[in-house]
Amino acid sequence: MKFAVVVFPGSNCDVDMYHAIADELGEEVEYVWHDEDDLDRFDAILLPGGFSYGDYLRSGAIARFSKVMAAVKQAADAGKPVLGVCNGFQILLEAGLLPGAMRRNQGLKFICRPVQLTVENHETMFTSAYEKGEVITIPIAHGEGNYYCDEQTLERLVKNRQIVFRYHGENPNGSLADIAGIVNERGNVLGMMPHPERAVDALLGSADGLKLFRSIVNYWRETHVVTA
């Protein structure tokens, strides 16, 4: 399996993402600069966290115009796993690949600490290694993580089980319905504010993020006959 870590000017969690895939999973991974336009050689696309284009205008609002985003959309339309973490989630929202929008955190401060999440939907290609309702600990680090969508969209998210992670025990940023991560209707594009790539080893304070990456690999192996 081959992962792409897309790097925008201002991305700063690309190395963490690369480490999670290469060193913890032992899978193939490459950095892809934002002005490339072909992701066909990859099986999964990862948009890492950071401050793309310095968060000018809104987080992700400028990166969504990068040349690579047409190839990200093509991968999403082809049903490949596409994961956007934090700034990556914001870019997916700004690009219209996920519904809703991010606002400034409720307290208008940047928050950087571990939080607990409930695995709301353990039956996606990103969460099959988790138990239903499992409570996990994953760090957050953002200033614009306050997810919002209109009532009709929220009803659709609930009905389609597109809400994958909810904040557990506390809501750190004011996100509507404690939403921490959602998938698209097809279930192959996940956006989440918490950083699973920063929770891949007990040394980091939690290894709860590993199961997310393992779920993606399991999905790929189940859907691709890998001849020996």
Ligand SMILES: NC(=O)CC[C@H](N)C(=O)O
């Ligand atoms: N860690 C991140 O990706 C941060 C995302 C964005 N820069 C924010 O502050 O909300």
